[in-house]
Amino acid sequence: MSGLVLNGITKRFGGLTAVDTVTFTVEPGEVFALVGPNGAGKSTVFNVISRFYTPEEGTASFDGEDLLAHPAHDIAGLGIARTFQNIELFEQATVLQNLLVGRHRHRKTNVLSDLFHLPSVRRDERAHRAAVEDVIDFLDLQPHRDRPIAGLPYGVRKVVELGRALATQPRLLLLDEPASGLSVEETQDMAFWIEDIAKQMGITVLMVEHDMGLVSAVANRVMALADGRELATGTAAEVQSHPAVIEAYLGTGNVRKVAG
Amino acid sequence: MRTLFKTNYDTDIDWFSHPAKLGWYLVLLAAFLALPLYFFWQNDTYLLGEVTSVFIFAIAGLGLMMLTGQTGLASLGHAAFMAIGCYANVLLLNAGVPWLIAFPLAGLIAGALGTFIAMPVMRLHGVYLALATLALSVLMVDFIVLGEDFTGGVAGISVPDISLFGFTVNRYANPYAFYYVVLGVCLITVAFYRNIVRSPTGRSFAAIRDSEISARAMGVDPAKTKALAFFLSCSIAGLAGALFGHNATYVTHETFDIVMSITLLLMIVIGGLGTIHGAFLGAIVVGLIPVIIANARTWLSTSFDITGNIPGIEQAIFAAILIGFILFEPMGLYGRWMKIRTWFDLFPFYRKGLFARQKSYLKTERVQ
Amino acid sequence: MRRLCTCHYDYNIKDFQQFHDEDTYVLDFIQLIVSGIANGCVYGLIALGFVLIYKATEAVNFAQGDFMMLGAFLTVGFANQQFFGLSFWLAVPLAIVVLALISGAFDATVLRRMAGESQVSVVILTIALGFILRFAAGTIWGHEPVSLETPFAGADVRLGGVVLGVDEIATILVTLLLTALLYLFFSKTKLGLAMQAASQNMLAAYYMGVPVKRVQTLVWMLSGAVAAVAGVLFAARGAIDPSAGLLGIKAFAAAAIGGFGSLPGAFVGGLIVGVIEPLAARYGPAGVAQIAPYAILLLVLAFKPGGLFSQTQAKKV
Numbered sequence: 001m002s003g004l005v006l007n008g009i010t011k012r013f014g015g016l017t018a019v020d021t022v023t024f025t026v027e028p029g030e031v032f033a034l035v036g037p038n039g040a041g042k043s044t045v046f047n048v049i050s051r052f053y054t055p056e057e058g059t060a061s062f063d064g065e066d067l068l069a070h071p072a073h074d075i076a077g078l079g080i081a082r083t084f085q086n087i088e089l090f091e092q093a094t095v096l097q098n099l100l101v102g103r104h105r106h107r108k109t110n111v112l113s114d115l116f117h118l119p120s121v122r123r124d125e126r127a128h129r130a131a132v133e134d135v136i137d138f139l140d141l142q143p144h145r146d147r148p149i150a151g152l153p154y155g156v157r158k159v160v161e162l163g164r165a166l167a168t169q170p171r172l173l174l175l176d177e178p179a180s181g182l183s184v185e186e187t188q189d190m191a192f193w194i195e196d197i198a199k200q201m202g203i204t205v206l207m208v209e210h211d212m213g214l215v216s217a218v219a220n221r222v223m224a225l226a227d228g229r230e231l232a233t234g235t236a237a238e239v240q241s242h243p244a245v246i247e248a249y250l251g252t253g254n255v256r257k258v259a260g
Numbered sequence: 261m262r263t264l265f266k267t268n269y270d271t272d273i274d275w276f277s278h279p280a281k282l283g284w285y286l287v288l289l290a291a292f293l294a295l296p297l298y299f300f301w302q303n304d305t306y307l308l309g310e311v312t313s314v315f316i317f318a319i320a321g322l323g324l325m326m327l328t329g330q331t332g333l334a335s336l337g338h339a340a341f342m343a344i345g346c347y348a349n350v351l352l353l354n355a356g357v358p359w360l361i362a363f364p365l366a367g368l369i370a371g372a373l374g375t376f377i378a379m380p381v382m383r384l385h386g387v388y389l390a391l392a393t394l395a396l397s398v399l400m401v402d403f404i405v406l407g408e409d410f411t412g413g414v415a416g417i418s419v420p421d422i423s424l425f426g427f428t429v430n431r432y433a434n435p436y437a438f439y440y441v442v443l444g445v446c447l448i449t450v451a452f453y454r455n456i457v458r459s460p461t462g463r464s465f466a467a468i469r470d471s472e473i474s475a476r477a478m479g480v481d482p483a484k485t486k487a488l489a490f491f492l493s494c495s496i497a498g499l500a501g502a503l504f505g506h507n508a509t510y511v512t513h514e515t516f517d518i519v520m521s522i523t524l525l526l527m528i529v530i531g532g533l534g535t536i537h538g539a540f541l542g543a544i545v546v547g548l549i550p551v552i553i554a555n556a557r558t559w560l561s562t563s564f565d566i567t568g569n570i571p572g573i574e575q576a577i578f579a580a581i582l583i584g585f586i587l588f589e590p591m592g593l594y595g596r597w598m599k600i601r602t603w604f605d606l607f608p609f610y611r612k613g614l615f616a617r618q619k620s621y622l623k624t625e626r627v628q
Numbered sequence: 629m630r631r632l633c634t635c636h637y638d639y640n641i642k643d644f645q646q647f648h649d650e651d652t653y654v655l656d657f658i659q660l661i662v663s664g665i666a667n668g669c670v671y672g673l674i675a676l677g678f679v680l681i682y683k684a685t686e687a688v689n690f691a692q693g694d695f696m697m698l699g700a701f702l703t704v705g706f707a708n709q710q711f712f713g714l715s716f717w718l719a720v721p722l723a724i725v726v727l728a729l730i731s732g733a734f735d736a737t738v739l740r741r742m743a744g745e746s747q748v749s750v751v752i753l754t755i756a757l758g759f760i761l762r763f764a765a766g767t768i769w770g771h772e773p774v775s776l777e778t779p780f781a782g783a784d785v786r787l788g789g790v791v792l793g794v795d796e797i798a799t800i801l802v803t804l805l806l807t808a809l810l811y812l813f814f815s816k817t818k819l820g821l822a823m824q825a826a827s828q829n830m831l832a833a834y835y836m837g838v839p840v841k842r843v844q845t846l847v848w849m850l851s852g853a854v855a856a857v858a859g860v861l862f863a864a865r866g867a868i869d870p871s872a873g874l875l876g877i878k879a880f881a882a883a884a885i886g887g888f889g890s891l892p893g894a895f896v897g898g899l900i901v902g903v904i905e906p907l908a909a910r911y912g913p914a915g916v917a918q919i920a921p922y923a924i925l926l927l928v929l930a931f932k933p934g935g936l937f938s939q940t941q942a943k944k945v
């Protein structure tokens with residue numbers, strides 16, 4: 001079985017069921033979006049896939065590999081990279097160093113060769129740098145290359161996070177609210193990049209997003225969640241017009257407008 | 261101002277990004293190599309000894325810097341790992357192992373044993389880790405007392421001389437030779453340290469330091485990485501401990517106590533966390549304060565007829581300097597140096613806010 | 629840097645070793661326990677000071693032991709005949725007020741600038757403060773151990789064959805009362821809740837109208853007051869000298885054993901450390917009494933990283 005397959009995933013926190021028997025499949029090459037009100041369990045699904053959480057029930061696999069059998073730090077090695085809702089960059093390092101950490105899963109040297117800086121280390125470093133420079137070119141990060149993260153504006157940080165995930169050369173990219181806090185122009189850039197990532201690089205994308213404009217622009221399929229349960233799955237337009245979705249957004253006093 | 265045009269990736273990988281930089285460090289090295297000549301001319305072996313201890317403290321500082329500055333794990337117990345290195349070295353030498361083997365082996369033993377001891381507490385964060393290592397440091401003193409048969413306990417144990425290529429090096433008999441031994445160890449440590457920092461290993465340390473959660477998402481195994489950081493850090497600390505033993509010539513259970521652990525941490529903060537320069541600058545400050553106070557005391561007693569020893573004054577002055585640094589120069593002496601250099605580089609365009617950090621607010625890691 | 633290590637922060641243990649043979653084994657054991665509890669109460673009170681500050685600011689005050697020492701010396705300075713010679717009942721509140729002011733002033737002048745800095749910087753800052761307090765106390769009151777002259781010095785109560793010092797009973801009662809009061813304060817009063825809110829999300833607390841800075845200074849004053857009480861109780865039961873602040877390290881063990889964010893935890897942690905010490909000294913092999921508190925600390929941290937009354941969970945992403 002290829003692609004990401006989640007089957008009956010249930011995650012509880014004490015008495016609260018954050019994710020309730022969620023089942024979906026993300027086909028290779030697809031852009032799949034999770035939408036829903038705050039607290040619907042979207043980020044929890046992400047955290048289950050990246051193994052920060054262990055679900056009480058259900059199975060999760062990626063390209064036939066059982067995700068639940070791996071610890072969190074193995075997930076990148078399986079070809080799954082992610083970004084975070086509240087940016088989690090390496091603050092004291094430069095943009096370049098952040099992206100280079102993304103290359104960690106392709107590392108071939110060990111601490112001994114590093115200690116003596118053997119020729120193999122230098123060879124690998126050049127190769128990693130070349131790969132990172134491709135990402136920098138793709139995301140137009142050249143002006144910020146040697147700047148520490150701590151001084152960068154929010155919009156750039158979001159792009160650096162995307163870049164760090166891309167530097168791992170993933171097959172599946174998890175984007176947790178890629179457009180939150182971005183300006184209209186920045187959101188547009190993000191939309192173009194996500195399209196390029198899916199179409200040109202052939203990377204499968206699973207994203208959580210509130211901005212329905214972005215979702216309808218890039219997502220092939222959308223799944224709406226509320227209170228940890230699936231409400232509807234389909235194209236962006238289908239999901240937006242689904243009665244249960246409208247109910248969830250407007251009916252429960254949650255006055256977030258469904259844009260787009 | 262020098263603008264660096266990078267023409268290939270090696271510029272960012274090399275030790276020195278620019279020939280001029282290499283030049284300055286060569287000058288510095290030459291100065292260190294020539295330093296004993298000055299002391300020989302002055303016939304001042306006391307001050308030479310002080311310089312040698314500064315280097316030893318700098319090595320210990322580098323060890324702690326690897327852990328605290330590079331990996332973000334604060335240890336208040338590094339004197340314990342120095343103690344392991346020191347006693348391992350002494351025991352190996354007493355068993356007849358040649359120094360050239362015993363000394364590096366002592367470092368490795370300190371690294372391995374330190375990692376093993378610290379393993380249960382490694383997953384702790386921030387203050388908890390600091391506390392746990394503090395407890396380790398306290399326990400180590402007691403273990404040295406308990407392990408009297410090996411360590412000499414309260415009575416202490418004398419440290420054999422270094423024998424190197426047929427020469428015997430003793431801190432008092434041949435202070436110049438001892439200086440060069442320490443300098444050599446120091447240079448090798450710096451080279452290794454620099455190699456680690458510029459490699460994937462160093463980057464995984466920084467990743468753990470800045471965000472453990474995204475480090476995991478990038479495929480960095482926190483447990484392994486922290487263990488590795490501890491191993492390298494404790495190994496360097498162990499080497500420093502072994503040299504410290506040679507420098508002291510006699511060690512007891514009180515040699516490597518909590519105060520030394522605390523001093524080490526304070527030292528690298530004053531110097532500047534996360535930089536090699538910081539370890540050296542911090543060591544210089546720690547080494548200089550007693551000298552300055554001793555001189556001040558002589559001056560006070562001769563000019564104002566104030567005599568008498570005021571206990572604790574050294575620590576108090578040290579602490580006052582430290583508070584000043586944390587409040588006004590959190591990046592330490594090296595940070596100050598960078599600012600001064602930038603001021604000259606940009607003259608007359610330097611503005612005050614250039615190094616201003618973003619205001620951040622405390623947000624709990626506790627989840628209710 | 630050597631001088632400090634010669635401190636002996638466990639002379640209270642000697643009390644336990646004086647009596648032997650005359651009573652039965654059981655009575656001996658009970659007295660050992662009671663003394664241990666009284667000792668543990670002092671640890672618990674210092675730990676309470678840590679926890680107060682940690683709960684409200686997420687900073688750890690490594691100088692809490694030195695605050696305790698200062699509180700003891702202040703009371704000695706006010707009460708003892710060789711200094712001011714005030715009435716004991718006047719000296720104690722005076723010392724509490726003065727120490728609360730010193731502690732609050734430290735927060736207002738120094739720590740306020742550290743908002744948002746890493747915990748470790750604050751740790752280092754308070755370690756440095758500890759050095760300065762030790763130096764100050766040594767310069768003012770000298771380095772010889774002194775005892776506090778209390779009205780109940782030497783008085784004891786006999787229950788069956790067990791002899792309990794009034795000072796021991798007073799220590800236990802005061803500690804119990806203080807822990808209970810602080811616990812109620814934090815869980816029931818508006819100010820107490822505001823203090824917790826301030827630590828958990830400073831910015832949000834600002835927005836909700838909590839005067840974060842003032843609240844934090846108040847917490848520091850409170851913990852200063854608690855430290856002064858601990859100091860009085862400590863000095864009443866044994867001698868005090870400037871390096872007595874290093875007792876704080878044992879109190880740390882107590883606080884961490886209990887879990888840093890829990891007031892009852894600090895109390896229980898203090899009791900554990902206090903009781904284990906004399907028991908290990910009496911029944912264990914030589915040297916174990918020294919090691920015991922730290923060994924327990926390491927064990928607790930290794931198996932229950934957040935302490936026995938854990939509040940810490942993984943960070944949310």
